[in-house]
Amino acid sequence: MIEMQDVWKEYPNGTQALNGISVHIQKGEFVYIVGPSGAGKSTFIKLMYREERPTRGHIFINGFNIEKLKDRKIPLLRRTIGVVFQDFKLLPKLTAAENVAFALEVIGAPPKYIRKRVREVLEQVGLEEKMSMYPHQLSGGEQQRVAVARSLANNPAVLIADEPTGNLDPETSWDVMRLFQRINDLGTTIVMATHNREIVNTMRKRVIAIENGVIVRDEEKGYYGYDD
Ligand SMILES: Nc1ncnc2c1ncn2[C@@H]1O[C@H](COP(=O)(O)OP(=O)(O)OP(=O)(O)O)[C@@H](O)[C@H]1O
Secondary structure (H helix, E strand, C coil): CCCEEEEEEEECCCCCCHHHHHHHEEECCCCEEEECCCCCCHHHHHHHHCCCCCCCCCCCECEEEEECCCCHHHHHHHEEEEEECCCCCCCCCHHHHHHHHHHHHCCCCCCHHHHHHHHHHHHHHHCHHHHHCCHHHHHHHHHHHHHHHHHHHHCEEEEECCCCCCCCCCCHHHHHHHHHHHHCCCCEEEEECCCCHHHHHHCCCEEEEEEEEEEEEEEECCCCCCCC
């Protein structure tokens, strides 16, 4: 499902962000990516949805060979991946429902299906009553749940999250994590980069630790393992 073979990433300014990463993540897994600041976690995440390209190595995601993927085919890859960010990245002039609908409009889904699916995913995240609110009228946790609903709209096989609780207080972070657990229970693979020690140590999932661009630890039911 997700396979990286000896993946290296050097940014154009010469920074070596990843130095030979090999990893295999199976369908339905829930994986935390941990490590110190600057270790390469976001780069690892960005390679998966082809925001960045590897300098060297092979990446296969949901049946796509990232190396061979033509730019015009990137949208096909991204339909199979939902992405959630620390800063939510909602469109401020659109309501919650419109933000979710947008993800379906860009792929040309029929309006009737869009209406049904928007309601479904907003119900899934418990926000059906706030469908018509604009992002600034929602709390941080609610905005993140809209972003999660948007990421689920296309029924992705994989949900990738980069520091999704980074802007949320502890209680709200747990709401979002319970939501992730439910999504994972329904079969979606989850890969989440995080600095949240409490969540990693409580939920006990697979933990992959990256330091200086290499995997230094990969444990089933692992721990966070850093003091920051
Ligand atoms: N676009 C870029 N151009 C040049 N260097 C970059 C770029 N993006 C990241 N880097 C560098 O690559 C290295 C890895 O960065 P990355 O963002 O992947 O780390 P991270 O583990 O996600 O860090 P954090 O926990 O602080 O988010 C760092 O040295 C960073 O400065």
